[in-house]
Amino acid sequence: MLKRGIVGRRIVKRILLVVLAAVGSLAMFAGSVMAHHGVAGYDMTKTVTLHGTVAKFDWSNPHVVVYVDAKNEGGEMQHWTIEFAAPVHMVRAGWSKNSMKAGDDIIIETHPSRNGAPVGITSTITFILKTVVNGQALPGRSE
Amino acid sequence: MRIHLAVLIAAIAAALACSPHLQAQSSLGSAGAKAQQPGLMSGGIPDLSGIWDADFHGPEGLRLNTWDSSDPFAKHPEQAPMTPWAAQKFKDVRPPFGALQTFDNTNDPVQRFCDPPGVPRIYMYPWELTFIPTPKIVYILYEYTKVWRAIYMDRDHPKDPESSWMGDSVGKYEGDTFVIDTIGFNDKTWLDQTGHPHSDALHVIERFRRLDHDRLELSVTIDDPKAYTKIFSNTKVFRLTSAPMGETLCAYSEMKEFQEKVVDKTQTPPSK
Numbered sequence: 001m002l003k004r005g006i007v008g009r010r011i012v013k014r015i016l017l018v019v020l021a022a023v024g025s026l027a028m029f030a031g032s033v034m035a036h037h038g039v040a041g042y043d044m045t046k047t048v049t050l051h052g053t054v055a056k057f058d059w060s061n062p063h064v065v066v067y068v069d070a071k072n073e074g075g076e077m078q079h080w081t082i083e084f085a086a087p088v089h090m091v092r093a094g095w096s097k098n099s100m101k102a103g104d105d106i107i108i109e110t111h112p113s114r115n116g117a118p119v120g121i122t123s124t125i126t127f128i129l130k131t132v133v134n135g136q137a138l139p140g141r142s143e
Numbered sequence: 144m145r146i147h148l149a150v151l152i153a154a155i156a157a158a159l160a161c162s163p164h165l166q167a168q169s170s171l172g173s174a175g176a177k178a179q180q181p182g183l184m185s186g187g188i189p190d191l192s193g194i195w196d197a198d199f200h201g202p203e204g205l206r207l208n209t210w211d212s213s214d215p216f217a218k219h220p221e222q223a224p225m226t227p228w229a230a231q232k233f234k235d236v237r238p239p240f241g242a243l244q245t246f247d248n249t250n251d252p253v254q255r256f257c258d259p260p261g262v263p264r265i266y267m268y269p270w271e272l273t274f275i276p277t278p279k280i281v282y283i284l285y286e287y288t289k290v291w292r293a294i295y296m297d298r299d300h301p302k303d304p305e306s307s308w309m310g311d312s313v314g315k316y317e318g319d320t321f322v323i324d325t326i327g328f329n330d331k332t333w334l335d336q337t338g339h340p341h342s343d344a345l346h347v348i349e350r351f352r353r354l355d356h357d358r359l360e361l362s363v364t365i366d367d368p369k370a371y372t373k374i375f376s377n378t379k380v381f382r383l384t385s386a387p388m389g390e391t392l393c394a395y396s397e398m399k400e401f402q403e404k405v406v407d408k409t410q411t412p413p414s415k
Contacts (some may be wrong), residue, residue, distance in 0.1 A: 040244045041409030061390075061397050065405060083405050086288070088389035089269070113409040125199045125269040 042111045047129065050080060054104040054133070059097040064090050064123075068106055082110050084123035091127055094139035107132040122142045167393050169273060183353045188316045191274040194388060195359050195381035199269045206268055208241045208336045210365050212377040213292065217241030220337040228305055229370035236338030243337065248410075252331065257393035259308040261332030262325055263347055263363045266379060271388050275320075281314055286388045294323050301327075306343055308332060308410070323349040334365065342369035357383045 052070025064084040072078050084090055087097075100106065109129035110120030122129045128141040184190055208217035211224075222243050225233060239249045252258035260268065270287035281294040294314040304311040304327030311327035325347045335342045350362040364376035 040239070040405065061392065061394065062401055063405070065401070081405055083401075085390055088391050091389065092386050115409060117408045118378060119405060119408045 043114045044111050047109050047110050049109050051107045054100050054106050056134045060139050078118045080118040082120045082122050102132045104133050189321050194273045194385050195382040196270050196271050197269050198382035205318050210377045211375045217337040224372045232340040238338035240336035257395045267336050287391050288393045304357050321351040341367050344369045
């Protein structure tokens with residue numbers, strides 16, 4: 001029984017190692033490349049969730065950008081700039097230029113800038129984080 | 144040039160109007176295209192019709208950062224087999240991709256200036272491409288920046304070709320494979336996303352082969368004796384898609400605006 005338990009734990013350990021290796025590989029690939037530039041400016045290990053108002057939705061190349069006014073934990077209003085993949089890729093993911101507009105209520109996850117500036121990245125060719133506009137979730141894609 | 148453009152436009156129109164494969168894809172989507180199941184060869188040559196997507200999602204579509212199969216994801220781009228000339232040039236690059244990636248003042252000519260990515264870097268972007276065969280020239284249309292190439296099937300390279308961004312390309316069919324041989328490049332482009340340089344002696348061989356109905360394999364071989372001490376190569380896979388090619392022009396005004404409004408704000412320390 002003891003032996004079987006050890007063997008079982010070894011198998012579990014091996015499975016865990018394989019899973020960790022796979023997750024690590026995916027994380028490396030996801031963070032390594034995007035359409036126009038890498039993600040060195042963003043902390044891809046952090047995800048913040050903002051709830052605010054769309055100030056502007058800029059549907060243009062090289063990347064779609066949404067400007068969001070949202071209060072931080074201290075109640076101070078911040079003006080966030082959040083980038084997505086290119087318009088063509090967002091269309092293929094089910095988005096459009098009408099996915100949101102100024103004045104819309106928005107809940108959005110984003111990987112924030114490393115330097116603390118209110119800038120984030122919510123989508124590349126490989127993923128789209130949770131984005132909810134006026135209570136409706138827009139199409140996403142797992143990282 | 145005008146003649147080439149006219150031929151290109153006519154070829155695209157003819158292909159879109161006449162190709163049952165393209166019509167099937169546009170009207171039926173990928174499910175319909177699968178049901179059609181055309182052969183991989185047509186008229187004794189590889190059938191490359193359709194729109195091919197640089198599949199970034201499937202396991203085979205994992206994107207490359209270099210063409211060196213020993214370091215495809217650029218974990219050690221500085222260890223590429225560069226000549227002293229190339230190694231010196233590489234020290235000055237600030238690439239936005241790979242292990243040495245930086246957002247701060249990258250000097251990637253594509254990102255900074257909307258320069259054409261050149262060959263073979265054009266294949267490292269997540270965009271579509273399609274082939275337009277004509278009797279003497281096979282055109283390749285790339286979604287990214289709407290650039291196109293003419294692959295001459297009825298001649299060899301000129302003895303001393305003009306230097307150009309996309310080079311002088313000649314092609315031939317070898318069984319199920321479309322082989323493209325290109326020389327005559329300028330030395331202004333990067334080979335890959337990590338800034339590996341090349342010289343005007345760059346010689347690129349592309350080999351396109353359909354693995355099955357939905358997958359197209361591209362093998363790229365790099366031979367540049369001025370810049371590299373050995374020949375190296377790698378492959379990537381494209382996937383048949385029903386998504387029409389869109390507009391992904393690199394407009395300098397848009398790039399500049401994006402740089403100022405987004406990229407600059409992520410730099411350390413913030414510039415604004």
